[in-house]
Amino acid sequence: METIDRDGVPGEEKTFDVFNPATGEIVDTLTLDSLESIEEKIMALHKGFQTWSKTSAEERSGLLYKWYEKIMDHQHELAKLITLENGKPYSEALGEVAYAAKYLQWYSEEAKRIYGRTIPASSTKKRIVITRKPIGVVAAITPWNFPAAMITRKVGPALAAGCTFIVKPAPETPLTAFEMFRLGYEAGIPKDVMCCVLAEGKVVGELFTASPLIRKITFTGSTAVGKQLLKNSASTVKHTSMELGGHAPLIIDKDANLDLAVQQTLVSKFRNAGQTCICANRLIVHQSIAERFVEKLVQAASTLKVGNGMEDGIAIGPIINKQGYEKIIGQLEDACSRGAVVALGGSHHGDDEAGTYFVWPTILTNVDESMRIMHEETFGPIAPVITFTEIEDAVRLANDTPYGLAAYFFTENMKRGIYLSEHLKYGIIGWNDGGPSTVQAPFGGMKESGMGREGGIEGIEPYLETKYVSINIAD
Structure with a gap:
């Protein structure tokens, strides 16, 4: 594959390879940006903001929609790129491209709906006018598991609001980001409005948070890194x-539709080999139907083929890297040492020389709360099953975590469903739905799963400032 032109200022000659996690082959070799080149790009975006923020909503809307069309015109090429550098099956990658593009389509419309208002004053001689203004230069740091969608749901509302935008994509999956931005430039979006940079995460994080020109940080990734970015952003009081x-x-409640529950559990648990931030990590099943549910789930999951995502029929691709693989295997071994029973799978294969790591879909029963897998995010295709008898116990198990991003439940009983939806402390809840993500709804979590929302009408709010003008019209 030819090296993608990043249209950037030449950096220091420090290169790194992008690998195909399914084969270990080098997909491309890229050059890291120097600190000086990143600072120059931030300055260019700061200057570009002076113009972009004054463009009409109609113009910004039109450019975002053209970008959406460009991505859809090249969806197959982008999907192939995602599979090559991320490893997920091609069909999943194609779905991600469409999902990513829809954020640009959605915010091309929201750009025209940034409304102000007037407020009745306490005096007949005054008028109060409220306006919304773009916040400034936005810096984003995005993960590898959704290399297209995690960017567009940030850059879409940022540009729609009138902000300029810089992103550091994950080093495992930078090619998708650069190709998408190339298409954005082709659509007519100026290069001083958005750009990508490549640098070590810690280095660029410190640079972004320290820069007085950057007014907002948006991040998707681990809680530990997020806390550090929050701490560092305090020095310049960034949004x-x-x-x-x-x-x-x-x-899975006692009156769940088991066939639906199994099908949706597969969607949630095994998509992208379990490497998603909202995938089901703990299956909490009513004791009276646990045996039947596990039998059905084992039967369904046993049909999932593992391998290179570019091959036909593959449902589960590779684990992204050795670190992720070792975490998964560590949790699996810990659970088994504490009495968990492998109902399906348990197989895995890591090749350090080739740099490829695979884990077969695994279902564990006889799980209890002493096991690490019940308390740590797995990011892999392991499904631990723990049982409950009382609905209050299910809620307690579900909420027994510092995280609060997504939760799922299956019941046909309206009363019990409302109880669960009101007592689960999560920002996203799927009721009989293992795939709740959609561009028109606000995505985000409670507790240590983050702050703010992406998507929906809420998704543009973090990129806007509120200004009010009090006008005295007295003679």
């Missing part, structure tokens, strides 16, 4: 949005 870790429970 922040954080989409952090998760440890999603999935509750």
Whole structure:
């Protein structure tokens, strides 16, 4: 594959390779940006903001929509790129491209709906006018598991609001970001309005948070890194949005539609080999139907093929890297040492020389709360099943975590469903739905899963400042 032109200022000659996690082959070799080049880009975005923030909503809307069309015109090429550098099956990658593009489409419309208002004054000689203004230069740091969608749901509302935007994509998956931005430039978005940079995470994080020109940090990633970014952002009182870790429970109640529950559990648990922030990490199943549910889930999951995502019929691709693989295997071994029973799978294969790591879909029973997998995010295709008898116990198990991103439950009983939806402390809840994410709804978590929302009408708010003008019209 040819090296993608990043249209950037030449940096120091420090290069790194982007690998295909399914084969270990080098997909591309890229050059890191120097600190000087990143600072120059931030300055260019600061200057570009003076113009972009004054463009009409109609113009910004039109450019975002053209970008959306460009991405959809090149969806197959982008999906291939995602699979090559991320490893997820091609069909999933194609779905991600469409999902990512929809954020640009949605915010191309929201750009025209940034409304102000008037407020009745306490005096007949005054008028109060409220306006919304773009916040300034926005810096984003995005993860590898959704290399397209995690960027567009940040850059879409940022540009729609009138902000300029810089992003550091994950080093595992930078090619998708650069190709998407190339298409954005083709659509007519100026290069002093948005750009990508490549640098070590700690280095660029410190640079972004220290820069007085950057007014907002938006981050998707681990809670530990998010806390550090929040701490560092305090020195310049930046606005922040954080989409952090998760440890999603999935509750199967006694009156659930088991066939639906199994099908949706597969969607939630095994998509992207379990490497998603909202995937089901803990299956909490009513004791009276646990045996039947596990039998059905084992039967369904046993059909999932593991391998190279570019091959037909593959449902589960590789684990992204050795660190992720070792965490998964460590949790699996810990659970088994404490009495967990492997109902399906348990197989895994890591090749350090090739740099490839695979874990087969695994279902564990006889799970208890002493096991690490019940308290740590797995980011892999391991599904631990723990049982409950009382609905209050299910809620207690589900909420027994510092995280509060996504939760799922399955019940046909309206009263019990309302009880669960009102007592689960999570920002996103799927009721009989294992795939709740959609561009028109606010995505985000409670507790240590972050702050702020992305998507929906709420998603543009973090990129806007509120200004009010009090006008005295007295003679």
